[in-house]
Amino acid sequence: MHYRSDDAQLFYTEQGAGAPLVLLHPTPLHHGFWLPMVSMLAARYRVVMPDLRGHGQSEAGDGPVTMEKLGADVERLLDELRIERAMFAGCSVGGYTLYELWRRCPQRVQALAFCSSKPQADTEQNRATRQANIEKIRQRGSSDFIEAMLASLIGPSTRSRLPQKTAEAREMMQAMRPEAIIAVQQGLASRPDSVETAKRIKAPCCVVAAGEDGGSTPADMRLLADAIRSGGAKVEYHEVPDAGHYAPWEQPETVGRMLRQFFESAR
Template sequence: MLTVTVDGIPLHYRDVGQGPPVLLLHAFPLNGDAFDAQVRALSGRFRFIVPDHRGFGESVPGEGPTEMSRIAKDALGILDALNIDRAVVGGVSMGGYAAMALLREDAGRVAGLVLADTQCTPDDEAGKARREASAKEVLERGADPLIESLLPKLVVGGRQSSVGHQVEAMIRTASRAGIAAALRGMALRPDSKDILARYAGPTLVVVGEHDVTTPLEKAKQMADLVSGARLEVIPGAAHLANQEQPEKFNAVLDAFLSSL
């Protein structure tokens, strides 16, 4: 695990493989290990840069909400430290929000865009209130209530499946402060339809067949905004398609990256 300090916060990341650089931004409330299957399968031909966002994995939380623009700036700081001018930028769920925030920060750095199980619209007021209530509960009681409510929505097999066990283990590595800061940061995210509509680069949109959190219509909305975007549905997966069906996801990702 490597470290870069951005605005006083040490951020841990993986730098694995050789070839065109691919920056992967993980989902809430996981860490960079969520992309292990992609890195193992494809790092012979692509260079994967995989950060742990603030408060997750081995990265410590910062001050205040972890806004999506903050994750984007952290990722750009890592690319700067590695002297990488442009990379394919991909994200799952919250990582997708951050990928769109990075596109807003500096579209010239984005050689291609991968948006998996995510959405371009902001939270409504009820959604913001739910995130704040969840943030307070995590700070008071830890991750258990979040795991109980969230895991059934993340993976088809739920908490008792092998993927569910892996996801739960990742969640338990996150700090309470990191989880709460990310919940509050996601509630502050802007509408990203405008930035997608202006983006003309190659784009892959992926969604799990059984994703109830950001379902197919959300994926179609994003794909329709970007001219020439490719939309792929992963059978047998819910909200974490890259972890639930890695072979199917990898095939779709490999085809996209190879086409650039």
């Protein structure tokens, strides 16, 4: 299904029935990231899985894909589906989008699950790395970038134990156009620090860290959990030891059980 948000036509799919649950994937993948666990959740919930702006079957629109645009897109999707209030899970950029969604419309948030979504903004070094990647993509296309992402975002345990996962992720990444990858990298580099936002969250939260994640480390995710807790919200923290940045996709049964139990408790 498609819907319009500002300057882009965006895609979403849904499964199941019940209380609405929106799942936001990481970059540079698409909604297929959630499919290995969706049956666990769709048995109890109406699971909505959009392709974020620039990913999968969704257009990027003009200019950088900022967190503000992504948050507005999700709010527009709720309007399109006539969902007043929902539960949400996001991984990486999907989680960064949830910070923005809380800033925009906290009244529409029933519960939040953050997977590998550190609250801090990019460091200067990270911004420089993103800019270097953008220049390489402009000069040589996205193939080298994709291979680097596969090596850094999928945990070594998964790459060793389940080598087919790398091939599956590569196929999803190759669906993203180079210009869209650039637009998302620009948006990630400019994303705001969300530590103070985390302290203002009042909805129940689940924080999932991965032991082999070098991007949003367990220390980063504990910082997030502590920030949420300091504001008085209920938060639970989990750590998946043998997984990387894509933990929900690398270990869908383990993380799926965590999320299902959390959302049951948050209803």
